[in-house]
Amino acid sequence: MAVTLQQLTQWKQAGRSIISLTAWDYSLAQILDQAGVDIILVGDSLAMVGLGYSSTLPVTLDEMIHHAKAVCRGVKNALVVCDLPFMSYQTSVTQAMVAAGRVLKETGASAIKLEGGQPRMIETVAELTAIGIPVMAHVGLTPQSFQILGYKQQGKTPEQANLILDQAIALAQAGAFAIVLEHIPDDLAAVITDKIAIPTIGIGAGNQCDGQVLVTADLLGLSARQPPFAKSYVNLRQLIINAVSDFTQEVQNHQFP
Ligand code: KIV
Numbered sequence: 001m002a003v004t005l006q007q008l009t010q011w012k013q014a015g016r017s018i019i020s021l022t023a024w025d026y027s028l029a030q031i032l033d034q035a036g037v038d039i040i041l042v043g044d045s046l047a048m049v050g051l052g053y054s055s056t057l058p059v060t061l062d063e064m065i066h067h068a069k070a071v072c073r074g075v076k077n078a079l080v081v082c083d084l085p086f087m088s089y090q091t092s093v094t095q096a097m098v099a100a101g102r103v104l105k106e107t108g109a110s111a112i113k114l115e116g117g118q119p120r121m122i123e124t125v126a127e128l129t130a131i132g133i134p135v136m137a138h139v140g141l142t143p144q145s146f147q148i149l150g151y152k153q154q155g156k157t158p159e160q161a162n163l164i165l166d167q168a169i170a171l172a173q174a175g176a177f178a179i180v181l182e183h184i185p186d187d188l189a190a191v192i193t194d195k196i197a198i199p200t201i202g203i204g205a206g207n208q209c210d211g212q213v214l215v216t217a218d219l220l221g222l223s224a225r226q227p228p229f230a231k232s233y234v235n236l237r238q239l240i241i242n243a244v245s246d247f248t249q250e251v252q253n254h255q256f257p
Contacts, residue, residue, distance in 0.1 A: 003038050003079040005111070005134055005177045011038075011210070012199040018178075018211025020201055021219065024050040024067050028216065029074030037078050039178075039201070041113065041213060042068040044083040044144070049217040056143050061088040061099055065106050072108035081136050082109040086144045089114055093127045100133045110134060111177065115142035117167025122174045129175030137176040139167050140205065141183035151227065153204070155184040165192055172196040180213060181205040183229060204229030 011018055020039035023029040024046040032040055046067055047059035061084070068082040082103045089096035100112045111134035114121065125135045140154045155161040165188065168179055178199045181189045186206025193200040193209055202209030204227065217223045218230035221237050250256035 002077050005079070008038075008079070008178055008199050009197070012197075018199055018201060020211055020213035021216045022046075022049075022213070023071045023074075023216060026070040026074040029071040029080075032216065033075045033078050038211070039213070040071060040075055040078040040080050042071050042080065042082040042107075042109065043113075043215065044085045045215045045217075046083075047085075049215060049223060055146060057086045059085045061085055061102065064088075065103060068103065068107035068109050079111065080107075080109040081111045081113050082107060084112050084114045089124065090116075090120075093124050096124045096128060097131065097133070100128055100135075104133060111136055113138055113180065115139075115144045117164070117171055122167075122170045125171055125176050126174040135176045136178045136180065136201075137168075137171040138180040138182065139164055139171070139184075140181050143182075151183075153183045153185065155188045161185070161188045164188060165195065168192045168196055168200075172198045178211075181209060183227070 008018060018038050020041055021032050021037050022041045022043040022045055023032055024042065029040055042064065044056040044059050044064065047053040047056045050067065051059060053059060064082060064085050072080050084099050088099040103109055103112050113136040115138045117139045125137060128135050141149060141151065155164045164184060171179055176198060178201055180201045180203065181192060183204035186208065189200065189202055189205035190208035199210035201211040201213050203213050214230060218226040219233050221232035221235035
């Protein structure tokens with residue numbers, strides 16, 4: 001059964017954790033969907049894990065759409081959410097509408113995600129939801145702002161924590177259907193989760209969120225570098241090296257084919 005936006009809110013109310021992972025191509029999306037992941041995010045982390053850029057800033061809307069199309073072709077049940085990349089939505093509400101509209105029309109994704117909780121972004125979320133485009137919000141560490149924020153934990157001082165809490169409340173009121181909380185203190189994430197009616201999806205934000213998201217390359221041990229809060233459940237990088245070296249040996253020895 002395909003996951004719906006309404007189900008996510010019901011799961012929050014029922015205390016059923018929401019599972020989210022990122023995907024950037026068809027075969028990975030097919031496997032994650034088969035494994036029962038609830039939300040597959042075509043995150044702009046694609047820039048780093050799939051395209052080899054050094055940050056998320058260079059990835060373009062066309063590249064996101066290209067990869068989101070492949071992901072959607074592999075998914076039957078999960079809700080697919082696609083990130084709007086840096087500078088495809090920040091200059092005006094109209095720009096955000098055009099970019100989000102393209103994502104929904106061209107890829108088959110059900111929703112978009114955008115970063116930030118400043119007043120302009122709250123207005124953008126309200127306007128997108130008003131025209132029927134579901135929005136997942138994202139506050140705390142927002143990697144598209146790494147030039148200003150760095151990659152460090154956000155919300156450590158009471159002032160910063162209050163600001164992030166206010167942003168999360170405003171984004172929920174503006175109509176976001178869920179919100180990613182990235183790299184903020186666990187107790188702040190717990191307060192936000194308690195205060196807003198929409199699901200919080202944590203990454204580096206403790207275990208009191210309504211769901212968790214990881215970059216799948218980190219979970220699989222494929223990333224060359226990963227953030228301190230990520231966890232690898234398998235070392236696929238090493239398994240691939242072993243398989244390739246077995247193949248090489250068998251070919252050299254004329255054992256294969
Ligand atoms: O781009 C991404 O993968 C993300 C997740 C880390 C939430 O935004």
